[in-house]
Structures are given as structure tokens and as C-alpha cells.
Amino acid sequence: MIEISNVSHNIDGAPILSDVSLTIPRGGITALIGPNGAGKSTLLSLIARLVRLQSGVITVDGADVTTTPTDTLARKLSILRQDNSVAARLTVADLVGFGRYPHHKGRPAPEDHALVDHALEMMGLTQLRDRFLDELSGGQRQRAYVAMVLAQDTDYVLLDEPLNNLDMKHAREMMERLKAAASQGKSFVIVVHDINFAAAYADLIVALKDGRVHSLGTPAEIVTRPKLGEVFDLDIVVETVGGHPLALHQIAPPPQTGT
Amino acid sequence: MKSPALHMLLALTSLVIMAALSLMIGASDMNLGAVIRGEGDDTLILLASRIPRTLAIILTGVSMAISGLIFQMLTRNKFVEPATAGTAESAGLGLLIAIAFFPAAPLLAKMSIAALCAIAGTLLFLRILDRLPPHEPLLVPLVGLMLGGVIGAVATFFAYQADLLQYLGIWTTGEFSGVLRGRYELLWITGILALIGYLYADQFSIMGMGRDVSITLGLDHRTVMWIGLIIVSVTTAVVVVTVGAIPFLGLIVPNIVSRIMGDNLRAAVPWAASLGAGALLLCDIIGRVIRQPYEIPIGTIFGVVGAAVFLYLLLGRQSHAVR
Numbered sequence: 001m002i003e004i005s006n007v008s009h010n011i012d013g014a015p016i017l018s019d020v021s022l023t024i025p026r027g028g029i030t031a032l033i034g035p036n037g038a039g040k041s042t043l044l045s046l047i048a049r050l051v052r053l054q055s056g057v058i059t060v061d062g063a064d065v066t067t068t069p070t071d072t073l074a075r076k077l078s079i080l081r082q083d084n085s086v087a088a089r090l091t092v093a094d095l096v097g098f099g100r101y102p103h104h105k106g107r108p109a110p111e112d113h114a115l116v117d118h119a120l121e122m123m124g125l126t127q128l129r130d131r132f133l134d135e136l137s138g139g140q141r142q143r144a145y146v147a148m149v150l151a152q153d154t155d156y157v158l159l160d161e162p163l164n165n166l167d168m169k170h171a172r173e174m175m176e177r178l179k180a181a182a183s184q185g186k187s188f189v190i191v192v193h194d195i196n197f198a199a200a201y202a203d204l205i206v207a208l209k210d211g212r213v214h215s216l217g218t219p220a221e222i223v224t225r226p227k228l229g230e231v232f233d234l235d236i237v238v239e240t241v242g243g244h245p246l247a248l249h250q251i252a253p254p255p256q257t258g259t
Numbered sequence: 260m261k262s263p264a265l266h267m268l269l270a271l272t273s274l275v276i277m278a279a280l281s282l283m284i285g286a287s288d289m290n291l292g293a294v295i296r297g298e299g300d301d302t303l304i305l306l307a308s309r310i311p312r313t314l315a316i317i318l319t320g321v322s323m324a325i326s327g328l329i330f331q332m333l334t335r336n337k338f339v340e341p342a343t344a345g346t347a348e349s350a351g352l353g354l355l356i357a358i359a360f361f362p363a364a365p366l367l368a369k370m371s372i373a374a375l376c377a378i379a380g381t382l383l384f385l386r387i388l389d390r391l392p393p394h395e396p397l398l399v400p401l402v403g404l405m406l407g408g409v410i411g412a413v414a415t416f417f418a419y420q421a422d423l424l425q426y427l428g429i430w431t432t433g434e435f436s437g438v439l440r441g442r443y444e445l446l447w448i449t450g451i452l453a454l455i456g457y458l459y460a461d462q463f464s465i466m467g468m469g470r471d472v473s474i475t476l477g478l479d480h481r482t483v484m485w486i487g488l489i490i491v492s493v494t495t496a497v498v499v500v501t502v503g504a505i506p507f508l509g510l511i512v513p514n515i516v517s518r519i520m521g522d523n524l525r526a527a528v529p530w531a532a533s534l535g536a537g538a539l540l541l542c543d544i545i546g547r548v549i550r551q552p553y554e555i556p557i558g559t560i561f562g563v564v565g566a567a568v569f570l571y572l573l574l575g576r577q578s579h580a581v582r
Binding site for chain 2: 048049073074075078079081086088090091095101132149152
């Protein structure tokens with residue numbers, strides 16, 4: 001369980017998060033949605049101790065992220081940031097292998113190699129394992145980063161836009177794999193832009209707006225025309241297809257007649 | 260790439276051959292048979308001059324190459340090395356201060372002052388680096404060269420005032436002709452530092468992936484930064500004090516290794532070490548043979564050979580990208 005209590009954050013005097021309190025349950029997929037600048041990425045960075053907490057408390061399974069030793073947290077929680085510019089020339093297998101570093105500290109055991117192989121396979125990268133990252137396409141590289149985070153094998157995995165650069169096939173496959181891992185007890189907190197991925201795969205959706213938690217609930221509760229209208233300041237038609245709410249955000253709603 | 264072990268064996272074999280050549284070549288004739296029979300001055304030449312010189316070259320090559328590799332990981336910039344970050348110039352300034360104010364101090368003490376100045380200069384460089392826009396990688400070595408220029412100018416002015424200019428020339432151009440038994444042993448410190456660098460190879464590789472990734476992987480970012488900083492600065496200071504700076508060794512060798520092997524330092528460090536030592540040995544042999552019995556400074560030879568190799572690499576990369 002990730003508990004966020006009274007977290008506020010300013011960058012150069014501009015409020016990014018204002019008094020956010022939120023409990024993210026253990027197990028399952030939690031999706032953070034909201035317009036640009038709502039504070040989603042900042043919240044993830046604060047949970048993952050990449051940015052120093054200015055006020056409030058965040059605990060992960062009871063461990064305070066500001067006081068718990070960083071290498072202890074590294075075995076509990078991992079994060080993939082949105083802007084990955086790993087300039088180092090590493091092969092895919094090297095990169096994913098470093099995901100095991102918090103566990104083996106430089107002396108990989110057979111079990112570490114097995115987990116790396118497994119992560120590579122999960123992301124469909126086994127064929128590409130000896131390729132350098134700068135020789136890959138954007139989507140392949142993105143899968144390599146996700147594989148690295150999965151190899152870290154932490155209970156909590158924070159992913160900021162994991163579907164970046166992925167084509168439809170790989171995007172769906174990735175979500176299916178996260179869902180499968182979540183059903184085995186892993187907890188994922190993901191920021192997704194495509195609201196329909198959140199609607200289809202998340203167990204809990206947290207909508208952020210202007211640095212505050214606007215609302216939270218199941219996809220059926222959040223992905224509705226009135227809620228989305230408030231969060232995104234946009235009139236979005238929501239249909240139900242195969243039991244899932246489906247937001248038709250690409251299309252402007254037909255003009256209402258008779259009013 | 261089929262068998263890295265075989266390639267490493269080949270590299271080490273050629274290194275041994277070059278080291279043997281380096282022992283044989285010199286201004287005075289030396290005969291291995293005579294050494295074995297214990298005749299004449301040959302044993303003395305071997306022990307007092309040839310072996311120290313060869314060891315000094317190997318230690319310098321190994322440690323400067325590894326320092327460059329580590330420095331590039333810490334700054335995440337392929338163009339950074341002690342000569343493009345103000346480190347070497349700061350070490351020179353420190354040594355100058357030591358000679359001017361504590362002329363009677365032992366060499367080890369003078370070297371320590373040089374090392375402290377090198378650390379301070381490198382810290383200053385890293386502070387400036389934090390303020391540079393991250394998407395302008397070429398700005399980093401430019402600013403580093405400028406910083407080095409400013410520190411170098413201060414040192415020159417100071418040396419001019421204190422009438423120590425001739426020393427400055429010695430420290431800024433690496434030279435192994437003056438290496439004798441008793442005058443190179445400090446270099447073993449660089450060997451130890453290079454070994455420590457290898458022990459921290461994984462940490463430095465992770466640093467090369469950036470701050471966020473290193474925190475996520477549970478690395479104590481500050482501590483590893485300091486360890487790297489000290490390895491690079493002290494190595495540079497020792498090399499400057501004993502044989503003089505060899506500019507661009509720490510730039511060219513790691514870049515060649517990175518192109519071929521990648522930046523996983525666990526694998527790259529042994530290659531950088533052998534290539535660094537091999538390149539210096541070769542340049543030193545060329546410098547000694549080309550106009551015997553005179554010598555051409557190793558820095559000159561290295562500059563010519565290194566620049567050619569580096570240009571080839573840069574252009575080769577370009578045509579590769581176009582295809």
C-alpha cells in the first residue's frame with residue numbers, strides 16, 4: 001500500500017501539487033489520469049524519491065520514502081520515467097541486467113540471469129538482446145526500459161507513459177502482461193494518456209486536476225461523460241462496448257439539436 | 260565479437276610483445292645475453308631505466324584510459340576527460356603552489372597538494388556542468404577547455420612571477436625519457452586507483468544511465484560521484500607530477516572502446532586498460548626509434564596517431580548513420 005498524506009509541491013514558486021492525500025492499494029493496476037500539468041509525473045517522482053519531498057509524507061508498505069535507505073527502497077519499488085535518454089551505449093541484455101543490481105550488487109546469481117531472460121521474453125526482446133540501444137527503434141527501446149524495470153522485480157512498479165512509442169500490437173501486449181503480473185500480486189501505478197487503456201485495464205483510476213485529486217474510483221465510475229468533462233474540460237462522449245466504457249475523445253460530440 | 264576471451268588473449272599477447280620491445284630499445288645498447296651473463300652495465304640499464312620506463316608507460320596508459328572512461332560515465336558526456344575539464348591544469352597549479360611555498364616538502368606531500376587542487380578544479384567543473392543545458396553535449400568540453408585555459412593562465416602567471424616556467428612545460432607535455440628507478444614509483448598509486456575503479460565498474464555504468472536510474476537502482480549517487488571524482492583527480496595529479504599530462508589519451512581510448520564494446524564498464528574497463536597501455540607503448544617506441552638516438556615526446560606522437568584514429572572513428576560513424 002502506498003500512502004500519500006498531505007503532499008504539496010512547488011517548483012519555482014508555482015504550485016504543482018496541493019495537499020494531495022491518496023492511498024494506492026497493494027496489487028492491481030492504478031492509473032493516474034488528468035490533463036497536462038495536472039501533477040501526475042511529479043507525484044510519481046515524489047513516490048519514487050527522485051524528487052525531494054517538500055511537505056507531507058509518503059510511505060510504501062509503511063516505509064517512509066524520505067528516511068528509508070535508498071537501496072532498501074530499490075528492492076521494493078521501481079520507476080520508469082517518461083523521458084528516458086540513456087546516453088550510455090548498452091546492449092539490451094546489459095540494460096535489463098542492471099535492473100537486477102539492487103538485488104545482486106554486482107554479483108549476479110543464476111536466478112538473476114533467469115529473471116533477466118524472463119523479462120526480455122515478456123517484452124519480446126529475446127532476439128534483440130545483443131543489440132545496442134542506439135540501434136533500436138523508439139518502440140523497441142521503450143520495451144527494453146520496461147523490461148529493465150520488470151527485471152527489478154519489485155512489489156511496486158511506477159510507469160510514466162509506458163506505452164510511449166509503442167504500436168497498437170505492442171501497447172495491448174504490454175497492458176496484458178502488466179495485467180497478468182498484477183493478478184499475481186504486483187502493484188502498478190501507471191500514467192497513461194489514452195484514457196481507454198486506463199478504462200480497460202486499471203482496477204483503480206485516480207483523476208488529477210490542477211495538482212489535486214479530483215476523483216477516484218473504478219473505470220465505470222470515472223470514465224463517464226460528466227466526470228471526464230470536469231477533469232479534462234472537454235465534452236467527451238462515452239459509450240459502453242463489451243462491458244468497458246469507451247471514451248470517444250478523438251471526435252467532437254455531434255451538435256445537440258432542439259435546445 | 261565471437262570469442263571475447265580469445266580477443267583479450269590476443270590483445271594481452273601483443274601488449275607483452277610491445278613491452279618486451281620497449282625494454283630492448285633505447286639510446287644505449289643493451290644485450291639480453293649480457294644481462295643474463297651479468298656482464299657490464301647492461302643489468303643496471305635494464306633495472307634502473309628500461310623496466311621503470313616500461314612500467315611507467317603501462318601504468319599511465321592503463322590509469323588514464325580508465326580515468327577517462329569513469330569521467331565520461333559520471334558526466335554522461337563522451338568528450339570529457341581530465342584535459343577537457345580543467346583537472347590536469349588544476350593539478351599543475353597545485354604542484355606549482357607546492358613547489359613555491361613548500362620547496363623542501365617530500366614529493367608525496369607535493370603530489371597531495373596537486374591532488375587536492377585537481378579535486379577542487381574538477382568539482383568546480385562539475386558545478387558548472389550542472390548549470391549547462393543538458394541537450395548541448397558539445398558545450399561541456401568547450402566550457403571545460405575554457406576552464407582549463409583560465410586555470411592554466413593563472414598557473415602561467417604565477418610560474419612567471421616565481422620563475423618556475425620551465426617546470427610548467429614539463430608537466431603539460433608527458434615524457435617518459437626522464438623516468439628512472441626511484442622517480443616513477445608514485446605511479447603505482449594510479450594502478451591501485453584503476454583497480455578500485457574496476458571494482459566499482461557496475462556503479463559507474465549505472466551512473467552513466469543518469470541520476471534517476473541510479474536512484475531507482477538504489478545507488479548512493481553522491482558517494483559514487485565522489486569516488487569517481489577522487490579516482491580521476493588523484494590519477495591525473497600523480498601522472499602530472501611524475502611524467503606529465505598526456506592530453507586526449509583519456510578521450511580517445513575510451514571512445515574507441517565504447518564504439519566497439521559499449522559502455523558496460525565491467526566488460527569495457529579491461530579493454531580500455533589494454534588499449535591505453537598498448538597505445539602509449541607503441542607511441543613511445545615510435546618516438547624512440549624515429550630519430551635515434553634522440554626522442555620525440557610521446558605527447559606529440561600520440562597527438563598525431565590519436566587524432567587520425569579519432570577522425571576515422573568519427574567519420575566512420577557518420578557514414579554508418581547515413582546508410
